[in-house]
Amino acid sequence: MKWLAWVVAAGVLIGLAIMPFFVSNYIVTFAIQIFMWIALAESWNLISGFTGYVSFGHVAFFGTGAYTTAILVSQAGWHWFPASMMGSITAAALALIIGYPCLRLKGPYFAIAMLGLNEVLRALVSYFENFTGGGNGITLTPIQSIQPLYYAMGGVALAVVFLTYCIITSRFGLRLISIREDELAAEAMGINTAALKLYAFLLSAAFPGIVGGFFAWYSSHIEPIGTFPLLTTITMIIMCLFGGKGTVLGPVLGASLLSIFQEMVWARFLFIHQAIFGALIVAVVLLMPKGMLGVLQERYRLPRTI
């Protein structure tokens, strides 16, 4: 069975790799968006799905990456790719500064501290106008071709999914899960929970940093309100939850299905699409808190490592 899974995975990857040569730009753009959501949902999964610490302001790292990239590209003349890598490093550095004190907070307090971090970053970005253009934001030159971005975004999505697979099959992953199940017991067994939480947090911040950089380059304009919306955090969480948090393929499934749903349904109800999303959140939380994969795993004894 295992080799079959690898063959299917390889087939899908090859298919995705050659896809841009055969389909319209619309599809490629749409695929970039799906990749972006996969990377974001899977990153959130790394900290919150495994350790149970709810990062309720994860878009902060996305925004940090976006602003770092936009500033480097527009003011220092960097190429977008290294600038995005730099965005990832900045996001991870922020995660180090914030995570060191905040990961000691338990339960709802950590969630609110992260929510606050996001609001603070938005306020700071609006305040330091010289760097960030204040409320007007930064405008970059529009991109000419989206193919490079397709491979870049796809690469990041693949990297974070693969990393999650490596983590879930490793001792590191088991230790993270033990923190989620019972932190006190994990500590009593000699697991250095403080350090492990911080590592997971750094990893889960680095990827949104890159993705934010790509996003800035792709949308060629960023401003504080559109770059740090709470709604983006919630979307990552719901995608992850819908597919199944704490699994490898759950966020992939959730991000793909919800993106498609969004494209097909929400776009037609412009005025009430937030209300539809609100109702969807309530439905997911109340009706399927374990997500699709979680339900399947329980019912059909699927392996833990999917």
Next chain:
Amino acid sequence: MPIQITGTMLLQGIVSGLLAGGLYAMVALGMALIFGVMRVINIAHGTLLMLGAYTTFWLFSLYGINPFLSLLISFPLIFLVGILLQRFFVYRVVGAPELSSLLLTFGISTFISNMAMVAWTADYRSVEFLTGSFLLGQIALSKPRLVTFGFALAITWLAFLFLNLTKTGKAIRATSQQRDLAQVCGINVRRIDLITFGLAAGLAGAGGSLISVMFSVFPEMGQLYVFKSFLVIVLGGAGNYPGAFFGGLILGLAEGLASLFLSAQLSEVIAYILLVIILLVRPTGLFRGRV
């Protein structure tokens, strides 16, 4: 850039800060009750506040009802909305991990705000009822702020009377101290949850009514108060309701003073750093825990 800060300005900052703080205290008391009794962070608290504000706005602009009189309508109306939310949705996530309750209340909040926008548009509206200010020496006291402060204090006082003197109020406090023990003592905690949520929603709605006299009314107006209310809960200590009251006053005071020295945007940063430091150093709040 630095302006000379005179004694009058300082006094003015303190007074306006305290006036704003009275309102924070009242809105935050509701959120503190929900958090204390059910361990649910009610992200929809700001939305309930918005509904209260619209109630007052419509009663005022359609029927010319005095905004302060409309408290008698907005409190019970939003109380009822709260009861319905608790009865049909929130009760399912009481005792679940915080992710469920955060997401659920966020979903409810998004839904209601969007519906408010569809029904009433996103225009900024205002209730022009009281304007101008009293002059007390060199300090200007804006009339709407002073009157709202008075109403906020009175309502908060009534809420405390309810919590301290009535049997239901005592049951609410008992449940927030020890849920299981309260249940063993014969308190129907489900019913207490329902009343708590209703009361908290009513306080938010009344807060919205009062705020509508001072600031614009629009569908997203309540978002601001969610984080602030949580900060107040942390200042006062979870489950410490008098603490939440003083926490509200302190937050108002801190903001009033910070606005003298810093731009409004940076005062948010200060508030955040304050939150994290208090959570780390004094997780039980600034006051010694008398619940």
